[in-house]
Amino acid sequence: MNTFLFVHGAFQGSWCWDQIKPSLQQKGHTVIAIDLPGSGEDATPPQDVSLESYVNKVVTTIEKIDEPVILVGHSMSGMVISQVAENIPDKIKKLVYVCAFVPENGQAISDIASGGPKATFDEKNQTITLMEEFIAEDMLNESSEEDLQLFKKKIRPQPVQPFEDQVSLTNERFGRVPSVYIETTNDRSIPVDLQRQMYATKPFERIYTLDADHFPFYSRKKELVDCLLDIAVTER
Template sequence: MNGLLRKVLRFGTMISATALLSSALPGCGGGDTDGGEGGDGPQGSERNTYVLVHGAFVGGWAWDKVVPLLEAGGNEVIALDLPAHGDDQTPLADASLQAYTDAVVAAIDGASRPVVLVGHSMGGTVVSQAAEARPDKVKTLVYLTAFLMKDGQSLNQEWADDEGAAIKAYAVPSSDGTSLSFKEGWAEDAFCQDCSPEDIARLESNLRDEPAKPFGEPIHVTEERWGRVPRVYIEALRDLAISPAEQEQQYTALPCERVISIDAGHAPFLTKPNELAQALRSL
C-alpha cells in the first residue's frame, strides 16, 4: 500500500471564504448539483468524497482539524500520507512525483464515487498528475495555495521565480542533494506565521527531511484529460511560502472556475479550518 490511507471513513468567480460561512455558493460547472442551499453538506443533500493531499514537510495529519468538519456533513474523507511523508516509511530515494501520483490514484480508485481532489502547496503537482490519470473519477480539482502549473513545468522552476516566497531562505539542501530540511524558525516565521504555539510545536515535532527529487520533475498533463476537470483555486492572502502574487499569476495563466480567498498564511488547514471546510463543502 502506498502510504497510510486514513479513511476517516476555469477564473469565473472570486469570493472570500468568510462570505461562504453565511451562504453556500452554486456548484462548479461540471459538477452535478440540484441548486439547493444551506444544510451541512454540499447543496443540501448531496454528499462528496474528498481526497486530501498534503504538501511538502507535512503529512496526512495536517488535515486533522478539517476532516471532522467535512465528515459532519455526511461526506467521505480520505487523507493520505504521500510516500516518505507522515507515517509512511518509503525511503527518500524511492520518493518521486510518479510514486506520489500512484498513491493518490490508489485513493481515488478506492473511493465510492468521483472525488473532490484537494492538493495543498507541493500537492498541487500531484493532484494535477492524478487528474490526468483519472479524469473521469475526479469531480473537481481544488488547488489550496498550491502549485498550479502547465505541462512540462517543475515545482523548482515555478518556485524560483517567486520573489515573495520568504520560506525559501529557510530551505537547506542536503550535501548529496537528495533531500531538503529547514533552518530554525521556519514554522513561525514563514510556513505558518499565523499559527498558534501549539500548532507550531506540532509542525516542528512532525518535521521530516523532504525528498528533493520530486521538486525537479516536470508534470505531464493534457487538455484532453486534466484540462477537462473543473478547477477551483483557494488562495491564502498572507502566504509566505507561495506568495499571493505567485498564486494569482498561476490561476490567471490557467484559469479556474472559481477563486476563493482565505485571509491566512500557508496553512489554513491549521489556522482557518472552519473557513476552509466551508469552502470545500460549497463545491
C-alpha cells in the first residue's frame, strides 16, 4: 500500500479532497491532505505567504513519513510539488499533476498563465478574491450545484506572492522523479491545450484523460479515484 499526500490549489484547502479520500483509504492506502500556509484553516497572514513557505510545509510533512509518498498536486500546486521534488527527490515515489501547472526551471505561474482567474485584488492583504460568476462558469462548470455551493462556502482569498515566485529545478533531482499527468478536457481555468503544452516539456510516464472541469475531485470523482488507484499499483 502507498501513502498519498494531497496538496490543494489556489483559494482552497485540504477540504477539497474530502470526497475522494475514503475511496483510497478503503483500498488500504494512507491518505494525508494538508492546508498550505494562509489556506484552509491555516492562520498564516497572507502577506507572509510565499512559494517557499508552501514548499517548506510540504517538505516538513513528508519528512515525518517513513516511506516515499505519492505526491499529488492540483492546479497551482503543480509548482509546489515540482519544487518539493527538487528539494527531496528520494522521498517522492511519484508526482501526480491533476490539471496542474508544470513549470520549467526559473518559471513562475505568472510566466505560464495568461490573464489568470477573474478576481479582485486586495492591496493591503496582498490577496485576490474570486469573482462569483467566474466560479460557476469557468471553474466548476461541470460540477453539481451542491458541490458548487460547498466550494463557494469554503474558499478563501488567495495570497498573490506564490504566483510570482519562481521555481529552481534541475534534471538531476526534479527530473528523475517519476511523474504522471491527469488532464481535464473540459477545463476552462487551465485549458487542456495549455495543459498539453506544459506536460510536453517533461517526460511523463503516463497521461490520463478525464472529461472533467478544473475540479475533477467534484465533477469526476470515481474516474479520478480510478486514475489514482491505477497510479498506485503501477511499478516505479
